[in-house]
Amino acid sequence: MSRVLDAIRTAIDERDALGFVHVGRCRSPATRFLAAALDEPAANATVEQMPTERVRTDPRAYGITPDATLVESSASDHAAQRLVARLGERADTGTLLVPPSIPHDAALHLDSAGFDLASSDALAVARSRKSTAERDAIRSARAAAAAGLRRAATLAADPVDGEPRSDSGPTVGELRREIDAAVVTAGGSPGARTRIVTPEGATRRASGSPPIADASGSAPAASAFDARIESGDPIVVDLTACGRAGYHARLVRTLVPGTDGGWERRAHVAVESALRSARVLLRTDAPSVGDVEAELVAEIGSFGFAGTATGTAVGIGRDPVERPLRPGAEIRPGSVVTLEAGVERDDGAAVRIAEPVVVTEDEVRWVGDPNWSLEPSAYTV
Numbered sequence: 001m002s003r004v005l006d007a008i009r010t011a012i013d014e015r016d017a018l019g020f021v022h023v024g025r026c027r028s029p030a031t032r033f034l035a036a037a038l039d040e041p042a043a044n045a046t047v048e049q050m051p052t053e054r055v056r057t058d059p060r061a062y063g064i065t066p067d068a069t070l071v072e073s074s075a076s077d078h079a080a081q082r083l084v085a086r087l088g089e090r091a092d093t094g095t096l097l098v099p100p101s102i103p104h105d106a107a108l109h110l111d112s113a114g115f116d117l118a119s120s121d122a123l124a125v126a127r128s129r130k131s132t133a134e135r136d137a138i139r140s141a142r143a144a145a146a147a148g149l150r151r152a153a154t155l156a157a158d159p160v161d162g163e164p165r166s167d168s169g170p171t172v173g174e175l176r177r178e179i180d181a182a183v184v185t186a187g188g189s190p191g192a193r194t195r196i197v198t199p200e201g202a203t204r205r206a207s208g209s210p211p212i213a214d215a216s217g218s219a220p221a222a223s224a225f226d227a228r229i230e231s232g233d234p235i236v237v238d239l240t241a242c243g244r245a246g247y248h249a250r251l252v253r254t255l256v257p258g259t260d261g262g263w264e265r266r267a268h269v270a271v272e273s274a275l276r277s278a279r280v281l282l283r284t285d286a287p288s289v290g291d292v293e294a295e296l297v298a299e300i301g302s303f304g305f306a307g308t309a310t311g312t313a314v315g316i317g318r319d320p321v322e323r324p325l326r327p328g329a330e331i332r333p334g335s336v337v338t339l340e341a342g343v344e345r346d347d348g349a350a351v352r353i354a355e356p357v358v359v360t361e362d363e364v365r366w367v368g369d370p371n372w373s374l375e376p377s378a379y380t381v
Contacts, residue, residue, distance in 0.1 A: 004037035004126045008064050011097060011122035018094035018115070019065035019087065022123060023080050023106040026058040026073070029318030030099070032246055033127050034062055038069060061106065063087050080106035084113045099123055128315055128323040129334030134247060135358055135367070138317065138336055141243030142356060142368045144188025145251045151182035152196075152237045153379035156229055156257050169257065172196045173225035179239060188241035193320065197236040198227050199349040231258035234349050234374075240320050248320045249367065250338050252354035256374045267343040267351035268374050270303035274311060274341040275372075279357060282331060282364040289313050289337075290327030296341045310342045316356055333361045 008020050024031040061079035063070035063086065070086050072079040080103075087096070096110060097120035110117055130138070155170050155178055170178070180190040229235055233256070240250040256264050277299040278292050296311025313331065315322045316338050324331050331337055337359070342352030351374075356367040371379060 002037075003129070003131075004034070004123075005064065005069070007126040008122045009066055011120055012064070012066060015095065015097060015118060015120070017097050017118065018091050019063055020097040020120065020122060021061070021063050021080075021083065021087075021102070021106075021110065022099060023059060023061045023083075023103055026060050029246070029322075030101075030123060030127070031060055033318055034123065035060070037126075038062075038071065040071075059103075065090065078105065078109065080109045084109050084115075087115070088113055097122060124323050127317060129332070130317060130336050130358070131334075134317065135336060137243055137245040137247035138249050138356060138358075139367050140245065141188055141241045141247050142249035142251065144183050144186040144243055145239050145241035145249050146368065147186035147188075148179040148183040148190065148194070148239050148241065149237060149251055149253055150379050152179050152235075152253075153255055153376035156235055156255050157376035157380060169229035169231070171225065172198060172227050172229070175229060175235075175237075176225070179237070183239065183241050186241075188243050190239060191242055191320075193238075193240040195236075195238040197238070197348075197350065198229065198233055199345075199347050229257070232256065232260070234264050234351060236350050236352050238352070238354070242320075246318055248316055248318070249356050250316060250320065250354055251356075252340060252342075252352050253372065253379075254351045254353065254374060255376045255379075257376050259374055263345065264349075264351055264374060266303065267305065268372075270300045270305055270309075271341045271343060271351055271353050272372055273303070274299035274309075275339055275353060275355060278311070278313070278339050278341075279364055279366075282357065282359055286330040286332050288327065289324050289329050289331060292331065292337075292339070293327070296339070300341060300343060305343045308343050308345070310340075310344070310352075312340045313337050331359055333359055335359045336367065 012020055022034055059074050059079050061072045061083040063083050072082045093114050095116045095118050098117050100119050155175055176194050176196050179194050183190045235255045238252045240248055242248050274296045278295050281287050281292055281295050292313040293311045297309045300309035315324045316336055324335055336356055338354055338356045340354035342350055344350040353372050355370050358365055358367055
């Protein structure tokens with residue numbers, strides 16, 4: 001990814017700096033991204049190929065100058081110490097650009113060697129522009145997330161003959177475990193990020209207090225994980241999968257087993273329209289995150305849900321949440337962002353959908369083939 005090194009070197013030139021320094025664990029998203037830019041073998045290792053021992057003990061230090069790239073890994077001394085020595089051979093003093101998150105001990109090594117440090121977001125900006133290979137990795141992660149969603153729909157669906165359940169559905173905890181297992185089977189990792197929200201579960205969490213025994217000594221009330229999925233209740237399934245290449249994808253769907261329309265159907269129409277409207281806005285010249293989020297909320301509000309609408313647009317990649325992120329950040333070609341729109345009712349019931357979208361010079365398209373139906377059976381065909 002020569003574009004990454006070009007972007008960093010442009011930042012070095014614009015700031016009249018000696019170079020750019022990054023120090024981090026070998027498995028951290030930023031380190032693996034930079035390693036990929038340098039075609040290092042470790043950057044292309046799958047999650048399963050990155051042993052925990054190495055994660056703990058192998059920090060890496062990178063120094064990028066206008067005419068060279070220096071790489072050091074841990075050994076008997078600190079990687080940053082050896083990098084400082086090599087940088088000192090090239091210049092005695094000057095300014096080095098560093099990410100805001102540089103480890104404190106690495107910053108001390110650089111400072112004690114006489115270098116001035118200046119914060120730079122050059123690496124984070126470069127990460128926000130995804131290559132074709134990165135977009136393919138996000139698509140693979142989305143496929144794993146979709147497998148989890150299909151499993152959720154299978155368990156939540158009423159019998160295929162359309163009759164209501166004669167017994168209670170699975171609990172929230174059971175549903176979450178089944179979703180995570182399906183994600184793993186499909187080659188992804190759920191990373192403890194799967195969330196299931198039901199009206200009852202939302203009410204329990206909103207109380208802010210753990211369940212306690214009553215005065216008679218009765219057992220505590222059931223937790224949100226023990227809530228049963230009931231026919232007609234909207235279930236929000238929120239899952240983020242990390243694929244084998246270390247990239248993420250997030251999907252959110254609302255499933256309503258045995259739905260007869262009503263509020264959920266009207267809210268669903270509004271949310272779908274908002275996502276499509278935001279996609280159209282992304283075709284314009286680099287709208288900001290704030291512009292897209294305002295469009296999501298405004299479109300839902302136009303359907304009569306003003307005041308209860310939510311909308312977010314946030315980048316996704318090696319981290320579940322990354323740039324573009326702040327309201328003023330522009331969503332430029334190369335970005336992959338998760339669009340989420342939703343409506344919440346007073347009793348905690350909600351209709352929410354989230355879908356990743358890729359922005360290129362020529363088009364704006366969904367990362368996968370989205371199915372946003374409320375009907376669980378629509379995902380199991």
